Amino acid sequence: MEFPTKVALAQAVPVLPLYAGINIEQTTLLSGTRGAQIAGRFTLIPRHPFPYNTEWKSLVAALENTLVLRDHTPGTLAALDRYLHDRTGGMIGGLSHQIRGAAIDAILSGTEKITRDSLAADPLDFAAESSVPAILRAGR
Structure with a gap:
């Protein structure tokens, strides 16, 4: 053969x-x-951070609507959209990682809700940790 x-x-x-x-x-x-x-066979598609605008706010709200946490107050993340933008540098991957991590922590801890404090306690992905100022990573 x-x-x-x-x-x-x-x-x-x-x-x-x-x-x-x-x-x-x-x-x-x-x-x-x-x-x-x-x-000659490649198309480069650059990726940039999302600006803080209505699309970002809608994205945060949409991600929050997918949460199935027993004690989570709807609108909590939507109210923290600016904080989440600052914390993740406007990167969708960082945002998704942040919310997913906080949701897992909420389930494992039994609190079943995400708060600003729980977001601040959850580590960010490497890219966000490298580019976002330490004061924002600390949740201040």
Whole structure:
């Protein structure tokens, strides 16, 4: 049995590779002859923090509406939308991580609710910890 070459396999299998990286345009991946071929097949989609606006507020409210915590007061997170924006640097991943972590802590502790104090006690993801001022991470 003869195995197909890389080129034949790439042409024979209908797949869409998706690559994710940070500052990928500044690495050697897209340089040189091979990099030029790869670059010709890439579309870079930069990601930026959400501005603090109605979309951010709607996002926080939508995430809060998915919570199934027995003692959580509806509207608590929506009222903390500015705090959550400052704390996560406006990054959706950080926001999701923050709310998910606080919800897990609320279940494990038996409080069944998320408060500003419980958000402040929950560590952020590495990116948020690296870019958000320490005073906001501390919940002050």
